[in-house]
Amino acid sequence: MTYQTSNYQSARVSLRSGLRQNFAMNQNTVAYARDKHVGPVASTVLIGLIVVGLLVLYLMQLAATGSYGYQLNDISKEQDALVAEQQDLEVDNARMRSLTAVRGSAVASTMVDPATTDTAN
Amino acid sequence: MQTKLSRSSFLLIAVFGVFLLIIGKLIDIQVAHHEEYLASANALQVSSRTLKATRGEIFALDTDGSIVPLVLNKPVYTVAVDPHVYYDGENLQKETYNELKSAIEKVLKNQTIDGAFDDFSVNSRYKILAKQISREQAEQIKQLAEEKDLPGLSLQAGTKRVYIEGNLAAQALGFVNYDGEGQYGIEQYLDKELRGEDGLLQTVRDVRNTPLAIGINDISIPAKNGDNVVLTIDRNVQSQVELSLKEGLERMGAESGSVVVLNPQNGEVMAMANYPTYDPAEYGKVENAEVFQNKTVSYAYEPGSIMKSMAMGAALDLGAVRPSSQYHNTGCTQIDDAEICNLSRQVDGQTLDMTGVLAWSLNTGMVWVLNQMGGGDITMAARQSLYDYYTARYQFGRLTGIEQIGETAGFISQPDTVHGARVVYSNMMFGQGINVTNLQVAAAFSAAINGGKYYRPHIIAGTYNNDSFVPQKTESPMEGTLKLETSTELKEMLHEARKIYGVNPRNDQGFYVGGKTGTAQIYDEATGGYSETQTVGTYIGYGADGTKTPKYVIMVRVDPTKNKHFNGSDDAMPIFNEISNYMLRYMGVSKP
Numbered sequence: 001m002t003y004q005t006s007n008y009q010s011a012r013v014s015l016r017s018g019l020r021q022n023f024a025m026n027q028n029t030v031a032y033a034r035d036k037h038v039g040p041v042a043s044t045v046l047i048g049l050i051v052v053g054l055l056v057l058y059l060m061q062l063a064a065t066g067s068y069g070y071q072l073n074d075i076s077k078e079q080d081a082l083v084a085e086q087q088d089l090e091v092d093n094a095r096m097r098s099l100t101a102v103r104g105s106a107v108a109s110t111m112v113d114p115a116t117t118d119t120a121n
Numbered sequence: 122m123q124t125k126l127s128r129s130s131f132l133l134i135a136v137f138g139v140f141l142l143i144i145g146k147l148i149d150i151q152v153a154h155h156e157e158y159l160a161s162a163n164a165l166q167v168s169s170r171t172l173k174a175t176r177g178e179i180f181a182l183d184t185d186g187s188i189v190p191l192v193l194n195k196p197v198y199t200v201a202v203d204p205h206v207y208y209d210g211e212n213l214q215k216e217t218y219n220e221l222k223s224a225i226e227k228v229l230k231n232q233t234i235d236g237a238f239d240d241f242s243v244n245s246r247y248k249i250l251a252k253q254i255s256r257e258q259a260e261q262i263k264q265l266a267e268e269k270d271l272p273g274l275s276l277q278a279g280t281k282r283v284y285i286e287g288n289l290a291a292q293a294l295g296f297v298n299y300d301g302e303g304q305y306g307i308e309q310y311l312d313k314e315l316r317g318e319d320g321l322l323q324t325v326r327d328v329r330n331t332p333l334a335i336g337i338n339d340i341s342i343p344a345k346n347g348d349n350v351v352l353t354i355d356r357n358v359q360s361q362v363e364l365s366l367k368e369g370l371e372r373m374g375a376e377s378g379s380v381v382v383l384n385p386q387n388g389e390v391m392a393m394a395n396y397p398t399y400d401p402a403e404y405g406k407v408e409n410a411e412v413f414q415n416k417t418v419s420y421a422y423e424p425g426s427i428m429k430s431m432a433m434g435a436a437l438d439l440g441a442v443r444p445s446s447q448y449h450n451t452g453c454t455q456i457d458d459a460e461i462c463n464l465s466r467q468v469d470g471q472t473l474d475m476t477g478v479l480a481w482s483l484n485t486g487m488v489w490v491l492n493q494m495g496g497g498d499i500t501m502a503a504r505q506s507l508y509d510y511y512t513a514r515y516q517f518g519r520l521t522g523i524e525q526i527g528e529t530a531g532f533i534s535q536p537d538t539v540h541g542a543r544v545v546y547s548n549m550m551f552g553q554g555i556n557v558t559n560l561q562v563a564a565a566f567s568a569a570i571n572g573g574k575y576y577r578p579h580i581i582a583g584t585y586n587n588d589s590f591v592p593q594k595t596e597s598p599m600e601g602t603l604k605l606e607t608s609t610e611l612k613e614m615l616h617e618a619r620k621i622y623g624v625n626p627r628n629d630q631g632f633y634v635g636g637k638t639g640t641a642q643i644y645d646e647a648t649g650g651y652s653e654t655q656t657v658g659t660y661i662g663y664g665a666d667g668t669k670t671p672k673y674v675i676m677v678r679v680d681p682t683k684n685k686h687f688n689g690s691d692d693a694m695p696i697f698n699e700i701s702n703y704m705l706r707y708m709g710v711s712k713p
Contacts, residue, residue: 040129044136069324069333084196084278088256094190094285099360 166325167338174317175280177347179294179307180585181356184707188351188585192294192308192401194280198259200225200250203273208243217271224265225250228258253281288400290359292415293352293393293525293580296401304404305413307350307580309526317347351582351590353389358382361703362392369696370396370679375687377680379417380700381559385567385663385671387595388576390523390560393417418523421531421556422678425641426482426689427661428552428562430615433479433490434569435510438607441493444475444614454485456499459544461488464640476614480621482638482689487550499543504536507546514575514602515565517557521578532556552641553651563676565602566661570612570635570671572605574598612669619662632705633669633713636662636697638689643681658687660697664704667711673704 038046095101102108150158179192207218222238229251237250254262259276266274282297295306303312323340324332362380370378382392399412407413414420436442452469453462463469463483471477478486488499495503511517511533518533533555534545548554560578568575576598583592603611615635639659645652658679663671677693677700687693704710 040133044133066327066333069327070331073331080278084256087194087196087280090190091193091195091283091285094193097189098285099289099356100287 167323168326168330169321169323169340170332172320172322172342172344173279174319174344175346176282176297176301177311177315177317178349178585179315180349180351181290181354181359182351182582183355184357188590189356190285191290191352191354191356193283193285195283196256197253197279197281198256199252199277199279200229200254200259200262201275201277202248202250203275204241204245204248205243206273207241211243213241213243220269221271221274224269224271225262228261228265229254232258253279282402284400284402286356286360287402288398289356289363290352290354290393291398291401292395292413292417293354293390294401295413295526296404298404305526306415307352307524310524311348311350311581315347315350318345320344349585351585352580353384353391353582354393354580355391357707358704359392359394361707362394362700363396363398365696365699365703366394366396366677369692369699372695373679373687373692374682374685375679375692376682377416378696379420379559379678379680380696381417381563381676382700382704383563383567383578383674383676385571385576385674388564388567388578388598389582390578390580391673393560393580414527415525417559417676418521418525419527419529419558421529421558422657423553423555423641423643424557424562424659424678425552425639425657426484427566427637427639427659427676428555428557429479429482429487429550430611430637430661431511431515431565431569432487432507432550433475433614434603434607434611435507435514436490436494437475437610438510438603439494439506442475442490444610446475446493447472448475448478448483448486448489450481450483451485454488456488456544456547457542459547461485461547476617477621479614479637480618482551484551488547491547491550499546501536504543504546507549508533508536511549511555515561515568516575516599517555517561517565521560521564523560523578524580528560529558531558531561552639559676559678562661563674566663566676567671567674568598568602570608570615570663570674573603573608574600575602609669612663612665612671615662630702630705631712632710633665633667634662634701634705635665636660636694638694640686640688640690652681654684654686655681656686656688657681658689658692660689660693662697662701664701664710665713667713669713672708672710673701675700675704 176194178190178194180188181191183189202221207214207221218241225233225237232254233251234249237248241248262274263276265271284291284294291306293306295304295308295310297308298304301316303309303315308315320342321340322332322342323338325339326332362382366378366380370376376397378396380392380394381390383389384391393415395412395414395416397412399407404413433442437444449472450463450468450470452466453460455461461484463481463485465481465483468477468481468483473481473483473486475486475490477483478490491499491503491507494506512519518531520528520530522528534549536546545554564575564578577596579593581593583590585591602608612635615637616633617635618637619629619635637660639657639661641657641659642651643655643657644650645655658677660677661674663674665671675697677696679687679692679696681687
């Protein structure tokens with residue numbers, strides 16, 4: 001099993017004489033662990049920033065969802081307008097095919113009543 | 122050792138304290154006063170809007186069985202304005218107001234409501250300027266409002282009923298009033314089915330009342346539009362029937378009448394006409410509400426001699442008489458204290474068969490037939506038999522169930538009551554002393570000549586939604602109104618009777634047509650008896666094809682007017698003839 005370590009690992013010194021190849025020439029091979037701590041103020045500020053960040057994220061999602069309402073409303077209005085136009089066209093179409101329209105048409109005006117009618121059988 | 126509170130600890134405590142305050146306030150708002158704030162927020166943000174269902178449309182049939190529209194919905198708009206926004210304090214902004222006025226009047230001309238711009242009060246937040254304007258006009262107003270930056274204008278969408286064929290079948294259709302309620306005819310009978318169900322949209326809305334897709338308590342129930350209905354009425358037949366009725370009544374100086382055309386093979390109503398009529402689109406202009414009624418189903422009257430065909434059918438079916446039975450016509454006959462005479466005295470003293478009795482419409486002949494039903498007298502058994510045929514078989518005195526408002530069942534006297542006297546039942550043989558409607562007579566007559574099957578008359582063919590026609594479930598007929606052989610005999614007798622009576626052969630042109638005239642006295646309320654000056658003229662008949670299968674039945678009634686007699690042969694029969702000849706050509710009926 002092999003494992004690889006980062007050059008910037010902040011570990012305690014691990015003296016492996018002769019095994020580590022990644023130290024530069026003349027560099028002190030002893031490295032002391034750095035004591036990094038986050039103080040109470042910093043941690044409070046960090047927590048506050050995280051909370052604010054989450055809140056902003058939440059509000060953004062809410063706003064995004066809310067904006068769908070406007071798109072939906074626009075589409076709904078467009079649909080209503082198209083339905084109204086369709087109804088108008090259906091009425092116009094029906095009127096053109098009505099008995100009154102047929103009787104008043106140019107074709108009907110040239111028709112004459114037959115003098116007599118009878119059937120072949 | 123004394124411990125000192127470090128600055129960082131102090132800061133931590135302070136921040137912690139502020140957080141506690143905030144959390145405390147949040148608990149107060151979100152827990153302690155949750156309901157109160159929720160109600161307050163909902164009151165401000167949440168609003169409901171009804172999603173109006175579109176009313177179902179009504180269609181009829183055309184020549185090739187195709188479906189054509191009779192009643193459609195047209196989009197219309199109401200223009201309203203908020204007068205308050207045209208004021209600067211208490212002062213009307215004249216320039217903007219005049220721009221609004223000229224813009225509206227330019228588009229709508231004289232369609233605005235009277236005085237729309239007169240009472241333009243600062244306190245008013247809503248004023249209607251015009252109603253039922255077209256979509257094109259609404260678009261023009263919207264455009265002008267945007268161009269001229271006119272504030273406070275709103276356009277509310279709605280629909281209005283449009284009657285494509287004008288006043289065709291007005292009584293059968295009915296109309297929709299201003300409140301959206303169906304009145305009379307199909308519009309009222311099927312109001313629930315045509316109306317549909319409104320939907321509901323309840324959501325959080327923004328300041329402009331735009332619904333937002335947030336909120337866990339949103340309700341979105343789409344509207345369920347009304348069913349589109351197809352009638353059995355053929356618009357071409359209906360048109361011809363209305364024309365023939367109107368012209369016929371005008372020729373004879375009559376003021377009103379009705380016609381029904383039925384398909385005797387299935388009970389479908391092909392036409393239902395009344396005169397006078399009205400335009401359903403302008404129902405508000407009608408002065409006499411009687412014109413709204415469909416008198417083919419709502420007016421019961423004594424039909425006169427057309428009933429002889431049904432009474433004769435009953436007697437033949439019972440075997441009381443044969444078509445060849447002989448009757449010696451005495452002109453008048455005495456039944457108890459009443460003398461019953463024939464209208465026509467031309468064949469007094471002659472001996473006629475049953476076809477002759479029908480042809481000359483002999484009242485005395487029919488009384489003789491009733492005698493034969495009782496074995497030689499007008500017995501209780503004879504009356505009971507006639508009553509059974511009239512009610513249980515011909516369905517008189519009962520509602521047909523036609524899909525129309527205001528149908529009346531009419532009246533038949535019981536054979537064993539004081540009204541069921543021998544005189545009354547004698548009268549019933551020739552259509553007096555009995556109240557029936559046009560539709561009842563047409564349906565009964567259809568059963569009498571179609572082989573004895575009573576089909577319930579109906580006017581609904583089915584529904585037509587999403588371009589898909591779904592036919593109404595057909596009912597099986599009631600069998601055995603008359604035996605098949607009786608029906609065939611009666612049909613032949615009516616055909617011969619029509620020829621005997623002298624109908625011009627050219628009227629029928631060799632087609633197989635039969636029928637019976639009727640002239641009935643009417644009840645005079647003033648005298649409490651029959652009127653001496655007014656009579657109803659009726660005619661019932663059929664047309665059949667080359668195999669003698671009846672294709673249509675036509676029932677005509679000409680109502681009496683003041684001091685005017687109308688009779689079956691001179692007044693009702695010509696109307697029948699005209700419609701019958703049209704039906705023969707229209708249906709392509711073959712000759713025998």
